Amino acid sequence: MVQHLAVLELRNLSFSIAKDGEDIPLIDQATLTVPPGHFMAIVGPSGCGKSTLLKLIAGIHVESDGSLFWNGRDLSNEGDLEPAEIGYVPQFSIAYEQLTVEESVESVVRLRVKTRNRAEFHDLVDRVLEQTGLDPLRHRQVKVLSGGQKRRLSLAMELVTDPVLLLADEVTSGLDPKSENEIVKLMHGLSRKHRRIVVNVTHSLANLELYDSVLVLHEGRVVYHGQPRALDHYFSVEEVEEIYPRLAKRTAVEWQTSWEKHRPDYYDALLSAAKIAEQEQEADGGTASDEAETSGAAKTPGALAQFFALFFRRCRIFARDGGQLFLQIAILLGFPVLVILFALDGVGETRSLSDRLPSTLAEYQQEKEIVEHNLNLGGLVSGLVMFQVILLTLMGSNNAAREIAGERLIFEKEKFGGVRPLTYLSSKLAFLGMLVAIQSIWMAVFVQNICHIPTTQFWPQLVLLLLVNAAMTAVCLGISSMAKTADQASLLSIYLVGFQLPLSGAVLALPKVAGWITRPFISAYWSWAGIMNSLESSFRSAVDRVTETWLAPAWVCFAVLLAHVAGGLFIAYIGVKKSRWE
Ligand SMILES: Nc1ncnc2c1ncn2[C@@H]1O[C@H](COP(=O)(O)OP(=O)(O)OP(=O)(O)O)[C@@H](O)[C@H]1O
């Protein structure tokens, strides 16, 4: 029996999920050993638990039972591998469609590898692009890549840290045989460097001879792990393609029990072959161990470097996304125009009533007109401000609803690779803050110049408009970070905007109790009420006559809106810290 060769070891590793009060095992007592410099395939019918096993090895799922060892280190008790030590290529694409191949690799280098200078940075990018054969495609946008090229890019993006353990989930799925063969060969080559372990999950039973070992999983149980050439013998089949139908002939427990009996014999062969291969490699260059030390030594960049990488990437994606850019510009310019349509000549002046009681019918008529004029002005000012506020809440929801939910899996992947949740959130804050500032300042200044909303000072009005947009943006960002999908986040955010107008009390006064219950949560109310309270006194009394709603003092409005911003950001922080791979 060959001893002490193992780098990755699983001992009775199980993973269960609770469903209807019952524990359902997705992986049941997986025991296996993977030597260094090994290229392993995990195969099995759809739904047998391949992705789950890979996530367990990666440390994305936490095992319910059993242990995982890395070079004898118990990963469950002594901490996971460093983010730079693992490369995990998930089943989904991890690159942004709007970036080019080169930009995608550069972005992941900025986020995951601390380089000393520009030359080192470019060398690394060039090396990875060359290694994966993507150099000729470096300036091509991700969205126009073929399936195989995209999978190659995903691999390239995981190679930047020189991981000692590379885990790939279905990187060959749906590809034509030629592309599949190329990628399998590429991964095979990668396993021959730095004594790196490369694990590939696949449905396909083609190209198995390129792997050092094949693990067959059946209903969450390991039913074979040995050299590919012994597969047909073990399963008593002529062709490996017959293995899946063969599996169905016995229960998974029977297969597992049988495998446990045979494992020592098969492992002797497997581990001896691995030992010989390693000795040959060392004799060839003698640098295998040294390289292993330099590999995986990539250091994660600091929070500030990650922040700038995320922020500038977000700006670049924004600028490249024609549809989104057009919508933002249309909203930015169109919404304030909608508001001014209602008061193109300004709101005008209130008129004063005479001190004397009217003595003639004509005088009475005149006084009545003045009262009506003032009431109309009160209604107009209140309406204009509320319209501004509602449009800004709509902009807020449009800014943030999809911001996190729309890229959740890529973010989870980047978090797994060492991106700090707080840094990610800060980059969103900087980007959205920019949008909020431009939208709110333009709305306030443009409308003020045309409609002359009669506030005593302009700045409280400006700040209250800015805050309502910021509050809705922050709350929707919170929703976005908690939502399961981008569509769910969008829908919830739109509902939230929809409720702003009726529940603000600006149009129809709410029943007293209902008002006190809902008002604290309605950002639009606080912005509107604050501005109403900053109006010149004659307008203020006109507004008082047209609305029965209580107008909170301006400072309370500032405070509540700030609390909304803080609350939204707090929820967003909790949301981004949560793991959400599904
Ligand atoms: N979070 C979860 N909750 C409930 N069931 C789950 C969860 N994750 C996975 N499963 C179930 O566990 C089983 C294994 O899933 P897994 O994704 O690992 O399969 P797979 O072998 O990778 O399949 P495929 O080849 O189709 O990708 C499936 O039946 C799946 O429905």
Ligand SMILES: [Mg+2]
């Ligand atoms: Mg899968």
